[in-house]
Amino acid sequence: MDAVLEARGITKLFPGTVALDAVDLVLARGEVHALLGENGAGKSTLIKCLTGAYARDGGTVLLDGRPVAPRSTADAQALGIGTVYQEVNLLANLTVAENLMLGREPRRLGLTNRRSACREAARMLADYDLDIDVTRPLDAYSVAVQQIVAIARAVSLSDKVLILDEPTASLDAAEVERLFGIVRRLRDRGLAIVFISHFLDQVYAISDRLTVLRNGRNVGGGPVTEVDRLALINMMLGHDLAQAESGHRTRAPGNGPPAAQFHDFGRRGRVEPFDLTVRKGEIVGLAGLLGSGRTEMAEVIFGIDGHDSGTAEVSGTARRLDSPRAAIRAGMGFCPEDRKTDGIVADLGVRENMMLALQARRGWTRPVARREQDRMVADYIRRLDVRTPHVEKPVGELSGGNQQKVILARWLLMNPGFLILDEPTRGIDVGAHAEIIRVIEELCDRGMSLLVISSELDELATYSDRVIVMRDRRQVAELAGAEVSTGAIVSAIAAAPQQRTAP
Amino acid sequence: MSARLLPFAVTCAIFVLAYGLAWLQFPAILSTRVIGNLLTDNAYLGIVAVGMTVVILSGGIDLSVGAVIAFSGVFIGVMLRDTGLHPYAVFLLLLAITTLFGLAMGAVIHLLEMPPFIVTLAGMFMARGAAYVLSIDSIPIRHPAIEAIQSAYWLMPGKGRLTLIAGLMLLTVAAVTLLIHRSPFGTRVMAVGGDARTARLLGVDVGRTTVAVYGLSGFCAGLAGVVFAVYTSAGYSLATVGTELDAIAAVVIGGTLLTGGSGFVPGTLIGVLIMGLIQTYIVFDGTLSSWWTKIVIGMLLFGFVALQKGLVQLRTGDRAARRRAARQSGRHRATA
Numbered sequence: 001m002d003a004v005l006e007a008r009g010i011t012k013l014f015p016g017t018v019a020l021d022a023v024d025l026v027l028a029r030g031e032v033h034a035l036l037g038e039n040g041a042g043k044s045t046l047i048k049c050l051t052g053a054y055a056r057d058g059g060t061v062l063l064d065g066r067p068v069a070p071r072s073t074a075d076a077q078a079l080g081i082g083t084v085y086q087e088v089n090l091l092a093n094l095t096v097a098e099n100l101m102l103g104r105e106p107r108r109l110g111l112t113n114r115r116s117a118c119r120e121a122a123r124m125l126a127d128y129d130l131d132i133d134v135t136r137p138l139d140a141y142s143v144a145v146q147q148i149v150a151i152a153r154a155v156s157l158s159d160k161v162l163i164l165d166e167p168t169a170s171l172d173a174a175e176v177e178r179l180f181g182i183v184r185r186l187r188d189r190g191l192a193i194v195f196i197s198h199f200l201d202q203v204y205a206i207s208d209r210l211t212v213l214r215n216g217r218n219v220g221g222g223p224v225t226e227v228d229r230l231a232l233i234n235m236m237l238g239h240d241l242a243q244a245e246s247g248h249r250t251r252a253p254g255n256g257p258p259a260a261q262f263h264d265f266g267r268r269g270r271v272e273p274f275d276l277t278v279r280k281g282e283i284v285g286l287a288g289l290l291g292s293g294r295t296e297m298a299e300v301i302f303g304i305d306g307h308d309s310g311t312a313e314v315s316g317t318a319r320r321l322d323s324p325r326a327a328i329r330a331g332m333g334f335c336p337e338d339r340k341t342d343g344i345v346a347d348l349g350v351r352e353n354m355m356l357a358l359q360a361r362r363g364w365t366r367p368v369a370r371r372e373q374d375r376m377v378a379d380y381i382r383r384l385d386v387r388t389p390h391v392e393k394p395v396g397e398l399s400g401g402n403q404q405k406v407i408l409a410r411w412l413l414m415n416p417g418f419l420i421l422d423e424p425t426r427g428i429d430v431g432a433h434a435e436i437i438r439v440i441e442e443l444c445d446r447g448m449s450l451l452v453i454s455s456e457l458d459e460l461a462t463y464s465d466r467v468i469v470m471r472d473r474r475q476v477a478e479l480a481g482a483e484v485s486t487g488a489i490v491s492a493i494a495a496a497p498q499q500r501t502a503p
Numbered sequence: 504m505s506a507r508l509l510p511f512a513v514t515c516a517i518f519v520l521a522y523g524l525a526w527l528q529f530p531a532i533l534s535t536r537v538i539g540n541l542l543t544d545n546a547y548l549g550i551v552a553v554g555m556t557v558v559i560l561s562g563g564i565d566l567s568v569g570a571v572i573a574f575s576g577v578f579i580g581v582m583l584r585d586t587g588l589h590p591y592a593v594f595l596l597l598l599a600i601t602t603l604f605g606l607a608m609g610a611v612i613h614l615l616e617m618p619p620f621i622v623t624l625a626g627m628f629m630a631r632g633a634a635y636v637l638s639i640d641s642i643p644i645r646h647p648a649i650e651a652i653q654s655a656y657w658l659m660p661g662k663g664r665l666t667l668i669a670g671l672m673l674l675t676v677a678a679v680t681l682l683i684h685r686s687p688f689g690t691r692v693m694a695v696g697g698d699a700r701t702a703r704l705l706g707v708d709v710g711r712t713t714v715a716v717y718g719l720s721g722f723c724a725g726l727a728g729v730v731f732a733v734y735t736s737a738g739y740s741l742a743t744v745g746t747e748l749d750a751i752a753a754v755v756i757g758g759t760l761l762t763g764g765s766g767f768v769p770g771t772l773i774g775v776l777i778m779g780l781i782q783t784y785i786v787f788d789g790t791l792s793s794w795w796t797k798i799v800i801g802m803l804l805f806g807f808v809a810l811q812k813g814l815v816q817l818r819t820g821d822r823a824a825r826r827r828a829a830r831q832s833g834r835h836r837a838t839a
């Protein structure tokens with residue numbers, strides 16, 4: 001095999017944790033190599049050790065047969081290793097062009113040649129059919145666009161190795177397809193590409209070989225064709241996946257009194273007025289493409305963008321939901337999709353992060369007793385399988401998926417009457433996935449009502465009593481009971497628009 | 504108008520408005536003479552505030568600059584008194600010392616991961632202490648070469664004098680504006696100020712940038728020290744107490760965010776001029792105590808922090824709207 005990069009015995013210690021224990025990773029020229037493992041297995045840490053973002057505590061890395069030891073990400077870039085780290089990792093306060101050209105700006109008389117920098121940046125994005133104004137600040141664009149910009153930057157930096165750590169988490173199907181087209185082209189040019197993802201479909205669609213980590217150790221790998229899905233999951237989890245996900249759930253659909261009712265509720269330019277009733281103990285799924293108005297609908301309901309038409313009733317009383325505070329007071333909760341900006345407080349510990357929402361609802365003058373806190377936190381750490389050495393560990397030091405679990409726990413333990421979850425399982429591994437679905441169902445059995453937004457239609461079909469399909473900022477279909485299936489949701493999303501009012 | 508330049512625009516508007524009001528009361532205030540004096544009197548503050556702007560843009564703070572200016576004056580005075588060195592040689596030596604001092608503080612901040620506030624506070628005590636060690640008394644600074652600098656000016660139309668030191672200040676503003684807003688180094692400074700962790704992952708040498716930023720601030724403080732010494736013809740270890748705070752105020756009034764990563768260097772010049780204008784007004788009025796300057800500056804600062812807060816909120820609302828627009832266009836692309 002023609003190895004481009006050969007990492008042997010990579011070891012990384014964090015205080016109290018062995019994140020990597022003599023891990024090997026060998027990348028061949030012209031292959032897409034999937035790196036898999038549960039949340040906290042050490043995937044991102046391995047990447048950071050290879051690219052000099054972390055100093056490794058042991059092991060050797062050979063690039064084209066020569067030992068290398070990048071001491072910074074700039075060194076790694078100079079060696080031809082381009083990386084997209086987990087989460088969108090660009091600078092929101094710089095322009096798109098500055099982000100793309102950072103570190104290799106074209107110069108004239110020592111100053112940045114801005115015109116040619118912008119031209120170059122626009123050219124880099126052209127491959128992705130992304131026609132945006134590169135002189136605008138990056139934070140003017142959606143997370144998906146930012147993700148593509150980050151990928152474009154990494155691709156342009158890599159001559160030998162391209163590393164993508166969960167690049168597809170916030171992309172829709174069409175964008176994923178476009179990314180895969182580019183990845184295949186780069187592979188055919190001889191690059192070695194590392195692809196990290198929890199979406200097994202994508203792993204099977206794009207990868208040639210895979211390496212599986214568990215608890216910081218190699219547990220297997222090989223050509224994709226030789227490892228079937230079940231074997232792969234076994235390898236990742238170290239045990240069989242509990243059969244929680246199979247089949248539609250059996251419990252009786254919620255038909256209690258309405259927990260929340262919205263009539264003609266909407267906001268111009270965000271989401272068309274809709275009627276929605278969520279009953280006590282019911283799970284309503286919200287499906288649609290990115291940009292179909294799913295998140296917008298949730299944000300309007302929760303008062304983040306005040307509504308300008310319609311009325312709302314929560315547990316039988318009319319409420320004015322014009323701010324998140326009002327919504328929380330009405331007994332609602334909202335777990336947003338963008339955890340980096342709207343979610344975690346990186347420097348606070350796991351316990352404090354989990355307690356935030358509950359404490360906020362009670363008011364700061366009535367603290368939750370410490371013993372009570374410890375009990376609740378320990379309970380959710382166990383139920384969601386949060387991998388953390390202790391409850392005071394700063395959340396910023398957890399793996400990406402475990403951070404997501406902490407945020408989810410924050411809202412679940414607040415135990416609101418009506419909870420909205422936006423992409424609750426993004427970045428979460430297959431094992432924890434099943435766990436989270438179980439917890440969600442259990443909460444519903446105890447009377448919580450849920451509105452869940454998800455791009456994972458299988459998952460949505462598994463637990464939803466009803467599924468609402470959005471397109472062009474309006475509800476276009478509602479599936480209930482036995483109609484709820486992945487296939488039905490897909491066809492409702494894809495169905496030709498019946499009528500178009502405006503172009 | 505981009506939200507980024509809005510604070511700068513507001514600063515300019517306030518300056519013009521304030522000048523207009525003062526002019527209604529004292530028409531004489533609108534003359535190149537007054538403007539020339541305004542620039543000359545605030546030359547040292549302008550230079551040091553520009554250095555401070557760069558530090559703040561990078562997400563840091565430099566509390567040592569006032570003490571460094573005082574040290575510079577004493578150092579120049581002592582060297583001219585006790586050695587036969589030409590003033591220009593002394594200036595170069597001094598600039599080397601203050602730049603190295605800044606570089607050293609930057610290195611400590613980066614390597615020991617200490618908060619800039621603490622490190623430069625220590626630097627402030629050290630510089631002030633060094634000034635005392637050199638001389639407790641005020642030392643007169645006299646030399647034909649210095650007198651030549653003092654009397655060098657360009658006569659503006661209307662008989663106003665643009666002195667050499669005022670010109671030096673304007674030159675510094677222009678050079679640093681180019682450096683920050685037009686050079687790769689400036690982009691790194693903004694990157695580090697925006698989010699140092701991310702900047703590092705993108706391959707920015709955060710350590711080098713940090714060290715360079717404090718070195719630049721040290722250089723500016725030294726240059727301001729030279730200008731102040733020339734301007735006052737004296738070196739005194741108790742001079743320019745609290746100048747670092749004036750500089751920070753000018754930076755904030757000039758529209759630079761204290762949290763780093765966002766701002767515009769020329770705004771700082773306007774900030775300095777607003778502060779100078781208030782002082783000039785008080786001189787024209789003749790009955791007001793000069794402490795009014797401080798009160799007005801305090802109110803302005805307060806207003807600016809409130810303005811920035813409002814802008815940030817405006818921008819996040821705006822961002823959500825743009826995000827939606829971008830998503831919409833993304834969807835159309837996907838279906839096209």
Ligand SMILES: Nc1ncnc2c1ncn2[C@@H]1O[C@H](COP(=O)(O)OP(=O)(O)OP(=O)(O)O)[C@@H](O)[C@H]1O
Nearest residue numbers: 014019039040041042043044045397398399400401
């Ligand atoms: N900066 C840090 N300080 C301390 N511990 C850390 C740090 N970064 C990661 N860890 C620990 O190292 C382990 C591996 O984390 P890593 O981020 O590599 O997981 P991952 O495989 O990428 O998971 P995910 O799928 O959730 O992204 C985790 O136990 C995590 O808590």
Ligand SMILES: [Mg+2]
Nearest residue numbers: 044086399400
């Ligand atoms: Mg990870």
